[in-house]
Amino acid sequence: MITTLLYSMTGLILFGMGLFTLIVHSHPLRKILAVNVMSTGVFLILIATAYTPLGQGEVDPVPHAMVLTGIVVSVSVTALALILACRVQETSNLDLLKKKTVPETAKESTT
Amino acid sequence: MPKTRNRHKRLDGFQRLFLLLVVCLITLLGCILSTIPNSAPGLADAVARLQERSGVKSPVTAVLLNFRAYDTMLEVVVLLLAVIGSWSLTKSPLPEQDTDISPVQMGVVRLLAPVMCLVAAYLVWQGSHLAGGAFQGGAILGAAGVLILVSDFPWIRTIPALPLRIGLVLGPLFFVGIALCCLFFTGKLLGYPEGTAGWLILLIEAACALSIGITLASLFAGGRPDNTMKKIQPPAKHPPGKSL
């Protein structure tokens, strides 16, 4: 019981951390990572619900299946978001993104 | 990851307020979560009861590919959609040109890739009774693909688009095809005929694992294959696939 609760609470805290970062930080990569942290949190809680105390029947496989599905969805969305972020970065001249790319350019040109 | 602007700054008013809000929200949700009695029956019993009829021994695989196979079918489509979306956005910056591959890397890849394919096949195979299945296998296949991609083999550039697309679509299309065949034979979409469930699930898993592997590798490549033009374009200054 305690274990379940521990996992659930950790998941919730991860969710909250991700949410905070997603809203507060403006960097695209951070946002994407934040979303990933959030989804990890959700999966953690979901997995924790599958747990049943010993001797009270089987472990519930449905949350497992749901988490597997969720992970795949999360992977595909993350990939798409990363590619999209790259394209945004290439084609837009946002100040923030410039700041990121300029030093790299300098580094490359010196080497 | 490069440092970003927010790293060393103190939080401003809005951010503090928001932090407070998030903390409150999480506390509230935590309280609610801890008060929920663990009495809900769940679906474990139902799965256990119907396990024999599912054709596989692993309960997770039974749920994924039999009881709730419709979910899985749509989910394979989600993966494919990510590829279509990324292909619609841009051409793949990989492989770069004129990079020397170190012999060590080359050797490792040559050694590892076949082994990974083998492991993937094993994972798919054992999915019917233990943990494992199409996604796990596909993930290993995808990793092999990524290894090959970062090794900048020149032949990657010459992979024609059509077989690649066939590979991508194979899993979902096969899944839908089986589903429709089941509809034809048993009158139920995805209702496998008596006794064939195990084999059909294995077939679907194999096709899906292949597709998922190719899908993941394509997603890593970050765009559609650029082999329509014979003349190879000069590489972009900051290939996005690498900068992140």
Next chain:
Amino acid sequence: MIFLNVDNPSWMITPIIVPLTAGLLCFLFQRKTFAIALSAVLVNLLAACFLIGQLLTCGPMRYSMGGWQAPLGITLRTDGPAVLMLLMTGVTGFAITLYARGYFSFRIDDPGGTDRHQQQQRYFWPLWLLLLAGLNGLFLSNDIFNLYITLEIIGISAASLAALSGKPAARLASFRYLLSSLLGSLTFLLGIVFLYKSCGLLDLDLLRNLTENGPGVRAALALMSVGLLLKTALVPMHFWLPPAHANALAPVSAILSALVIKGSFYLLFRLWFEVFASSITTEALNVMGGLGAGAILWGAIQAMRQHRLKLMVAYSTVSQLGYLFVAFPLSRAADNAQVWSIVIFMAMAHACAKSAMFMSAGTIFLHFGHDRIQDLTGVRASLPITVLAYGIAGVTLMGLPPSGAFIAKWLLLSWALASCQWWWVLVIIAGSAMAMIYVFRVISRFIVIPEGFSSQKLEFHSRLLEWPALALALISLLLGLVAPWLLHILAKGSIDLTQILPGGLP
């Protein structure tokens, strides 16, 4: 052939499987894509009509995927609202498909066109067809986790479509859209987790019959609602909508505004008024109504201030969505069969009108190369049918009779007056008045031909660019006249509901 019977519930899967397969084939072959897409949307439309007929003869139906019954397996079901949403998607989708064909061939045939347009068309079709499959799946699904996956299908394909135009602004908007949609679905998923932990069930019908009403269910409903509101773009969560809709290609804008948003709204309304009706409090309904009122006013004010046509139309979507939410507190005054009527009328009318508007705006953009309202004087001389379509769609947005929006507003006002809630009346009327201003601000420019005006002779003139928009606009205008028929379907579908609801809400 037993499964060709009219009363076989297997017909239900046609609107999901056919676009899905067609989308995969479009991606695979990349040739004859229009033919594949057109036949798929045609079959989809026919299937929607067939399902309506089936509903009228056999009543609401359930279909278990793979023969596995409800608590474990996934079920689909048809009822009045679902088939009407299918019909809406079918009709609008058919017109949008034709328009998209005209749109892409116009751009590809353009002498200044590049390879880029070809690529856009190539990826538009599979994305659109899979989006269509996702939407239909959403309307039919009866399983909360399955609904999550359909939401993801919709979200990913919609974001990819929004980025299709390749403009930096469109990509940035699409990135925001994708993240918002992702945040929305994660919150929704967290809600599912809470729900599963409290009830151990995923099937909506079973959840509805559950008397469980603890804090877990309420938290689940709250989380799911917030997620869906984010996807539906209710003020103040609308920030992603205007740039995403305004910067996309015209057919994509039409899809996003007309259909995608309706999907998440439909789910939200269903959760509130069918599944968890017994957990809903008056305060919660009033909060929704208040947000809706805010959306009506804020969206309309922003729409009046825009200088670009597509941005104005996008803000008008924000405003029109508000009416759907004002229906929340007022639906309490209605009886079971009527709960859906406002929402269905409003959603259908808005879907047709808004897609017609975006199509017209896109046609104008194609021919004139810009959409600055200031410089669009005398468009009527070159594109009379487009302007007519725009005008008729505008009439629907204003909610004038006999449009479907008029019926919805009539019901809203009638219920508001009957329950003495004056403030909603004022909001609705103010919203309509502002809609009048932003619609006519544009129309008066279009139809005025000042003296000495020489109209541009346009070289290309594709019928597919003009007529689908006009047809949709006319449908939206005349929707009110078929109101009894729609109500008949709704009443047929909700028999099931009245039996299951234990004399409860709303």
Next chain:
Amino acid sequence: MNWEQLLLVSILLSSLIPGIIIFGLPEERHRLRTILNLCGAVVKISLIVIMDIGIYLGHTFEIRMPLIPGVELLLNGDPLSALFATLSSVLWLLTTIYAVGYLEDSPNRSHFFGYFSLCVTVTIGIALAGNLVTFLLFYEMLTLTTYPLVIHRGTDKSLRAGRNYLIYAFSGGAVFLIAVIWLQNVVGPVDFSATGFSPGFTDSHGTVLALIFVLLILGIGVKAALVPLHGWLPQAMVAPAPVSALLHAVAVVKAGAFGIVRIVLDVYGAQNLLLLGVLPLLGGIATITILYGSLRALQQDNLKRLLAFSTISQVSYIALGMSLVDQPLAVIGGLVHLVHQGLMKITLFFCAGNLAETLGIHHISKMNGVARRMPLTMAAFTIGALGMIGIPPTVGFVSKWYLGLGSLAAGNWWLLGILAISSLLNGCYFLPILIRAWFGKQQESWPEELYVGRFETRLMLLLPPLITAFTVMAAGAVANAQISPLAWVRFIVREYGL
């Protein structure tokens, strides 16, 4: 569908179909367009005459189309709708002829005539509406179809006028909508009937019903141009002359006045209104509007603006007649003024349009001696003006006579005084124009003299005002005959059992 229903539908279609075809016609096909327009108008008049006869013989014309519970579309031909429909269709024919002449060689005629036909369809729809929902439907559509006509010239001024028109009209429409819905919530669906809703409601919901009546009158008063809701009307004068004629004599303002008649006679009914005690309010507004319109008309130099203010004043006679709903004579006066004012005002607008189109005269100060250049036009104008003042044997006299009799019968002596003052004011602003035109000396050349042919102006511009002026005289002279507006109005009043 029986022949009566078929007739109703074809009455609407007889202008709708030409309108739609005209939208699709290329600009150059003006002959075909004219033929279509005239055919439509003639067919419509014949159909409406058939309907009139049918109504007189006691046939019922009715089409119902339910929308949602409690809301249905209802087209219904009763004597009152026949009155308005006949008036509209006859005047449409004349205005079409006039507009063809007026807009010769001007651009965008397809557009203009298309909306013109739609506008008439909608007006007939208002006439035939059998309940408030249907009335509301056509009432809102009227705004939509007239708006393009108002801004037809495309100048900044006309755009501004159009914007104001829209704001006024839709605000009115919104208030009207709320009132209609509220009324339905209180008394249930009401069809137009000779008695109105059941008097039982008046006892139980007195205050609410009185409030709803005020809202209804406010909503409809925008189109009827009751003070202080009249602001759009003088501005809308920037539209071409046929539009002004149509708007003021037939469509918009008349639709508003007709709506007041419907609300008073058919929705509430005399009995309820007397119980509610809201009639003096209507009478008061009407009185103020009559005097205000006349006073403002006195100050105008622009001829069309003067006519606009005169319209504001004259249309309120109808409302005045309705405020004395318990007096059959006053009701007759108000109803017959619906027709008479239309005939007179359209004559005046035709003539003003002729002056502007032929000689470029827009202002009264430029009209010195114009009657020598255009005697026929000015003769028609004179008849119209005398009618407005109420000189026998014109129709204006008939209306005022019945209104006076009605107010006497009601014991309202002061109303008689108002009528007298109003006639005096009418005289004050019309007579100087007549004197100037007939006896003034031409001081300078006409601003822009366009056309010198066999007649003083184009034949198509000249004929319509002559016909209407003749009718103004004739209908007044033979008012007591078997077939005349007055006779029909008496028939209506008999039907209402007053």
